[in-house]
Amino acid sequence: GAGVSQSPRYKVAKRGQDVALRCDPISGHVSLFWYQQALGQGPEFLTYFQNEAQLDKSGLPSDRFFAERPEGSVSTLKIQRTQQEDSAVYLCASSLSGDTIYFGEGSWLTVV
C-alpha cells in the first residue's frame, strides 16, 4: 500500500478485555516498530521486528503485551486484560532503509 495502515483506528475496551491491534507496513519494508503515545507525550518504544524476527521487546510494559509478525509483513500487537493505564495511541512504523521510519495513523485505545 501507499502508507502504513493500522486497524482499528479507534477501540473502546472494557477493563479486563483483550484487544488486538493490526499493522500493515509499507510493502517491502523490512523493519517494523510499535510505539505507545500517551496524551501530550512523545512516542515511547515498545518493540521492533526485522522481518519476522522480534529483535527488541524491551519497551513492552508488562507481560500482558505481546507482538508478533509471523510472515514478516503484517504485525499484531495484543494486549491482554486491559487496564486504564493502557489507554493511549498505539503507533506502528516501518522502515526500508533501516533509519527513516514512517508512521501509521495509529490505533486510539480507550479502556473504560
Added chain:
Amino acid sequence: GENVEQHPSTLSVQEGDSAVIKCTYSDSASNYFPWYKQELGKRPQLIIDIRSNVGEKKDQRIAVTLNKTAKHFSLHITETQPEDSAVYFCAAMKTSYDKVIFGPGTSLSVIP
C-alpha cells in the same frame, strides 16, 4: 539506554519570526537524528533528518544543526507561518535497523 531531552516544551512565536527547538542525547554512539512534526490527531511525519557525518542541513525554511561533541542538535524554522503550528519531536538512533528514541516534544504555536 539512549535518553533524548527536548526544550522548550512549549513555544509561541509571532508569524514571520524564527523558532528554535533544542535537543540533547545521552548515547555518543547515536548517529542518526530525525525530526518529526505531529499535527493534532495525526501521525508524526518526518520533516528533516541529519546524520553524524554532517554538521548542518537545510531544506527551505527548516534547518537542523548537530554538535556531536556536545551531544546537542537543534531545529530552526525561519519565517514561521500559522501552518507550522504543531508538536515537534526530535529523535536519535544508534545504528541502522535499530530503534528510534524520541524526545518529549515541543508544542509550537505561531500567532498570526
